[in-house]
Amino acid sequence: METILQLKNVGYRVQENQILNGISLVVNSQEYLTITGPSGSGKSTLLRIIASLLTASEGEILFQGKNIANLDPIQYRRQVSYCFQQPMLFGKTVADNLDFPFQIRQTTPDIAKQKAALKVVGLPETYLTKRITELSGGEKQRVAMIRNIMYVPDVLLLDEVTVGLDEENKRIVNELIEHFHKDHHVTILSITHDAAELNQASRLLTITKGRLEEAK
Amino acid sequence: MNLDVNNWSLTLAFLLVMIALWIGYREKLGIDREIIIGVIRAVIQLFVVGYLLKYIFRVNNVILTLTMLLIIIFNASWNAQKRSNGMSNALTISFIAILTSTGITLGVLILSGAIKLIPSQVIPISGMIASNSMVAIGLCYRSMNTQFRDQRQSVLERLALGGTIRDASIGILRESIKTGMSPTIDSAKTVGIVSLPGMMSGLIFAGVDPVHAIKYQIMVTFMLLSATSVGSVMACYLAYRSFYNERKQLKDLAGDD
Numbered sequence: 001m002e003t004i005l006q007l008k009n010v011g012y013r014v015q016e017n018q019i020l021n022g023i024s025l026v027v028n029s030q031e032y033l034t035i036t037g038p039s040g041s042g043k044s045t046l047l048r049i050i051a052s053l054l055t056a057s058e059g060e061i062l063f064q065g066k067n068i069a070n071l072d073p074i075q076y077r078r079q080v081s082y083c084f085q086q087p088m089l090f091g092k093t094v095a096d097n098l099d100f101p102f103q104i105r106q107t108t109p110d111i112a113k114q115k116a117a118l119k120v121v122g123l124p125e126t127y128l129t130k131r132i133t134e135l136s137g138g139e140k141q142r143v144a145m146i147r148n149i150m151y152v153p154d155v156l157l158l159d160e161v162t163v164g165l166d167e168e169n170k171r172i173v174n175e176l177i178e179h180f181h182k183d184h185h186v187t188i189l190s191i192t193h194d195a196a197e198l199n200q201a202s203r204l205l206t207i208t209k210g211r212l213e214e215a216k
Numbered sequence: 217m218n219l220d221v222n223n224w225s226l227t228l229a230f231l232l233v234m235i236a237l238w239i240g241y242r243e244k245l246g247i248d249r250e251i252i253i254g255v256i257r258a259v260i261q262l263f264v265v266g267y268l269l270k271y272i273f274r275v276n277n278v279i280l281t282l283t284m285l286l287i288i289i290f291n292a293s294w295n296a297q298k299r300s301n302g303m304s305n306a307l308t309i310s311f312i313a314i315l316t317s318t319g320i321t322l323g324v325l326i327l328s329g330a331i332k333l334i335p336s337q338v339i340p341i342s343g344m345i346a347s348n349s350m351v352a353i354g355l356c357y358r359s360m361n362t363q364f365r366d367q368r369q370s371v372l373e374r375l376a377l378g379g380t381i382r383d384a385s386i387g388i389l390r391e392s393i394k395t396g397m398s399p400t401i402d403s404a405k406t407v408g409i410v411s412l413p414g415m416m417s418g419l420i421f422a423g424v425d426p427v428h429a430i431k432y433q434i435m436v437t438f439m440l441l442s443a444t445s446v447g448s449v450m451a452c453y454l455a456y457r458s459f460y461n462e463r464k465q466l467k468d469l470a471g472d473d
């Protein structure tokens with residue numbers, strides 16, 4: 001199997017505070033990796049470092065064999081896409097959010113594609129013009145997620161994207177992830193506390209106080 | 217023209233300062249020191265500038281005039297920079313923005329024949345342009361700082377989706393440029409209705425026909441619109457990069473605890 005991401009002894013420090021420590025990890029292409037751990041253990045920080053939104057204080061990260069410090073961060077983030085824990089939508093309407101991936105690639109928004117994506121996550125296509133202030137928490141979460149997959153990335157970094165959703169919404173979001181994993185061969189790194197999701201994990205890692213361990 | 221306020225009148229006008237001091241004392245505002253320092257500084261600065269300008273106008277030397285302009289622009293940049301809350305390169309950015317806005321605006325005024333290329337016209341006009349640019353740029357910095365703090369999450373989300381730092385900042389840039397220009401636009405709307413601006417009042421005071429005076433005021437309105445827009449746009453576009461590091465990551469804001 002081909003390695004897509006490799007972390008070599010990654011550490012992250014804010015002043016005296018060591019948040020992540022000696023993290024080494026090999027992620028194979030098309031793998032589905034689940035990460036869990038107590039609150040404040042450094043899970044989000046780790047994904048943000050992998051997403052190149054933060055720079056590790058120690059160690060290095062290789063993407064397809066290349067040190068990400070030498071890659072163009074903008075292009076890299078389009079390939080390794082991070083979904084926020086508690087995302088905030090921007091602009092005024094749902095369309096403002098779904099247009100963004102097209103705008104940054106200097107193309108006109110593909111409305112058919114946007115409507116199809118809404119439908120996949122169980123939202124009516126009329127939602128395109130809906131104001132973001134009128135969405136429920138679960139709807140926001142789903143809209144936020146389809147921004148990341150308007151253009152299919154190589155790796156999806158999911159930061160507790162099903163937290164706060166009811167069973168029905170969880171099922172929809174997990175099916176969506178599964179679809180991109182199976183049919184589009186997207187590598188998934190997903191943080192979760194959800195018991196069912198942890199049970200189904202094919203490879204599970206835990207972070208405790210900034211250290212990573214392989215759990216299964 | 218009867219323009220000489222005689223020294224006796226000026227001394228009597230000092231009574232006005234006494235009123236301010238008395239109010240400060242009665243109301244226990246604790247600002248008497250501030251008022252006295254302010255008054256002394258104003259008197260000294262104005263006298264020095266008065267004699268300096270008299271000299272510069274008399275010798276009418278290009279290098280001397282340019283030096284004076286550079287000093288004005290540098291002082292304006294220094295003051296604008298103070299509003300930046302520790303942004304890197306703020307002084308250089310302010311200097312470039314104020315130099316450009318003053319240069320362009322002054323250039324157009326001179327080329328169009330609205331003002332003459334003589335120190336007694338170029339220096340006061342430049343001072344007006346530079347000080348308005350300064351205020352506009354200061355407002356831009358303040359606005360950018362607040363917005364990059366308040367909208368941190370949405371900037372991060374745009375970056376995470378693969379937006380450039382410009383894509384991630386464009387909303388903040390637009391809002392900040394608008395903030396920088398808004399006082400000038402507002403005062404353009406109310407000029408003559410609410411206030412008779414300094415330039416116009418001065419001319420009317422000096423005995424100039426109000427109809428002639430308003431032509432100058434119209435020119436001033438145009439010139440300040442150009443100066444604050446050029447200054448704001450340049451300062452914002454040069455400054456937003458300093459909120460990101462070389463890896464195109466949003467920096468932790470300075471001054472945050």
Ligand SMILES: Nc1ncnc2c1ncn2[C@@H]1O[C@H](COP(=O)(O)OP(=O)(O)OP(=O)(O)O)[C@@H](O)[C@H]1O
Nearest residue numbers: 014017019037038039040041042043044045046085
């Ligand atoms: N910029 C920062 N400055 C200082 N400390 C930080 C910073 N970012 C994160 N931390 C600290 O790092 C630790 C890990 O934070 P992180 O958000 O990665 O935790 P987490 O595992 O995702 O927690 P949760 O499950 O609650 O989301 C926390 O103690 C947090 O306070």
Ligand SMILES: [Mg+2]
Nearest residue numbers: 043044045085
């Ligand atoms: Mg977290």
